[in-house]
């Protein structure tokens with residue numbers, strides 16, 4: 001595994017691989033790697049000759065300074081973790097490397113950044129689009145891998161490729177969960193033991209909601225999910241919405257059940273977790 005901090009060195013190396021007709025897969029991350037990240041890397045390894053991973057805690061996508069400051073940074077452990085999978089290039093840029101001057105780019109993300117995470121974390125998806133566009137233009141991968149845990153982010157990245165004319169195939173990968181159902185997340189390591197025991201209710205409720213959806217209207221189900229989770233005093237639902245999986249607009253009924261997805265954000269003390277569930281069965 002080659003560890004690179006410098007953009008020029010990265011693009012030269014990738015240029016050489018591509019000149020050699022090798023395909024490049026890319027997995028952008030913010031580090032504190034877990035099995036969710038590794039699932040993306042493993043898929044990239046299967047589908048490409050070369051896999052590039054980036055680790056960068058991107059300041060522009062944090063709308064909350066405290067969240068940015070306490071985001072886990074365990075780079076030595078991450079490098080150790082990556083020894084368990086094939087990783088050809090690990091790119092760890094500094095902030096100065098990615099943001100040498102003020103950015104003026106604008107992205108028309110349509111309705112996709114106005115709802116759910118976009119509504120509750122103003123500026124978040126601009127920061128995501130900005131860093132991903134910089135990384136895509138640098139790595140120029142054939143394929144890039146994203147997790148469906150951040151479902152709205154996948155929709156934003158697909159839109160970004162369209163508006164920026166990137167010829168990059170976006171591969172959406174399923175959510176990897178802990179044995180009690182909790183969606184893996186770097187932020188989980190910030191939970192206290194007591195909080196950790198209680199957060200399992202989030203995914204348990206989402207899972208149970210699929211069954212409940214057979215006998216409830218969409219609005220009844222939304223209320224049910226929110227009240228189930230809020231009944232646990234460790235948990236405070238920020239939003240739960242059921243949306244169309246391509247427009248991200250709220251759905252009113254179950255006529256397009258196979259395209260519906262329930263997305264949730266929950267505060268656990270000062271930690272914020274997200275998860276989602278499909279309603280087809």
Ligand code: AMP
Pocket residue numbers: 028029030031035036037039040145146147148149150173174175176177183184185186
């Ligand atoms: P992050 O480091 O949180 O920015 O995540 C980097 C990538 O890993 C994103 O595409 C995430 O959606 C994906 N990812 C994070 N957690 C999971 C998970 N539990 N299952 C699958 N993919 C995940």
